[in-house]
Amino acid sequence: MKIGNYTFKYGLSLAPMAGVTDRAYRALCVRYGAELVTTELISAKAVTMGDQRTFKLASLTEEESPAAIQIFGSDPAVMGEAAYRLMSLSPAMIDINMGCPVHKIIRNGEGCALMRDIDKAATIVAEVVKSVSVPVTVKMRIGMDENSLNAPQLALACQQAGAAAVTVHGRTRDKMYSGTSDCGEIRKVKHAVDIPVIASGDVGLTLTADEAYSLTEADGIAVGRAAMGAPWIFAYLIDDINGVPRREIRSTEKLSVIKEHIDRLLYFEGERALCQMRTHLSWYTKGLRGSAALRRDINTAVTKSDFYTLAEKVFEE
């Protein structure tokens, strides 16, 4: 897959996930083979108001190149200005969110609500494309509900407005994250446009990389929930794509990755890292020996050494 000047051998990307894909974690995914990573959705309005916390959330590190910053909003001028201002953080791409299903975002005509107004969505894309010198991509769902499956039309309008690629999550807004991702609907988008299409939904969960590629005919695949607490999934998926046995990633390696994640979260976020560390550690230890009892301890962990000790309990061989 090729987007702008970037070539992706396996087409493997990390799907943006609010509260999950922080910069420390994104860098770990890149180390294990994610070829493109994206920040969580960033409020365009907050960017234009110069909100420092939002800029911090959008910040990128050198280890995670190429990385896209994803913005959300509904005002084309604000989206264009936000994208322009975010160029100071040197993203490889700007991604526009047209898939967020959360009520308060939809109520403001943002996220997936843009799927209801293709003209406006295209105006936003055109405005952002005009404002930046990097490729602009769009992430959408397959529609708002079963009666309005319009991703092919929206994707085509985005292409005509200058989008360099689209990612399609194969669920409607109504479905949120339930049921299965509809690969057939993603395939329809692939057939409707010439720009690269990245398939999102269930990869690494109920779909293998090969199945995702063959069922959607997409150019790339995005991995979301399957990567929570498992940045090494990208290494496994690359082995799957190459048709070789999955490499062994020993507990000691996982433990050192988790410790590095904790260190870097603390470095980037200071005290505020506490909440994120609890969440990440819960995912890292999900389903492992003693994890139910561990969850209680995770919620009362406070210091770096508390987190280290808990991780050691599970991962030390």
Ligand SMILES: Cc1cc2nc3c(=O)[nH]c(=O)nc-3n(C[C@H](O)[C@H](O)[C@H](O)COP(=O)(O)O)c2cc1C
């Ligand atoms: C906790 C969580 C947060 C998410 N946040 C975002 C987001 O900020 N922007 C976005 O475009 N999609 C977001 N998504 C959707 C994912 O990018 C992805 O499309 C979806 O989870 C389906 O892929 P999966 O089955 O691999 O998880 C989020 C999903 C989850 C589970």
